[in-house]
Amino acid sequence: MASIWTRKTDLAYLLFFLLHIPIMLVVDFAPLYPDAIKPIWMDAIRQVQIDNYHDRFFSSPPAWFGAYVWMEALFHLPFSVWAIGALVRDDSKLPLGMLIFGCQTFFTTFTCIADFLSWEDYSLQEKIDLGTLYVPYLALGKGAVPSEPI
Secondary structure: OOOHHHOHHHHHHHHHHHHHHHHHHHHHOHHHOOOOOOOHHHHHHHHHHHHHHOOHHHHOOOHHHHHHHHHHHHHHHHHHHHHHHHHHHOOOOHHHHHHHHHHHHHHHHHHHHHHHHOOOOOOHHHHHHHHHHHHHHHHHHHHHOOOOOO
16 A cells, blocks of 8 residues: 555645535534524624625525535535544545535536536626636535546
């Protein structure tokens, strides 16, 4: 088994998962927490994204977007936690998990991009700004799909 330090793609995904877990817990899942236990700063962080990017998915999300948040909570979070260890130990089950993660990430992100590109009241610059947030996830999803048969 090669060290994680020599497997550059795996190392990149390891860093992604390490960063993405706190982002999911603090930013993406904020609407799922009851107000009684949700710290005020969580909404403040989300407000920064709304103010800077005019991200309608965060300010007035369509009904289907809630399903995406739940998919992230029920699949991405547990998978991300598992993937950290799996990447380090070069687990043989990782390619199948990454295939599922990659497909789900690619298609949900593609849906979001297609939706915000249709927002007629947004300028080209606002759409480009949103793209800087969403397009990297599209690439991450595509890159997670194994290039060789599983």
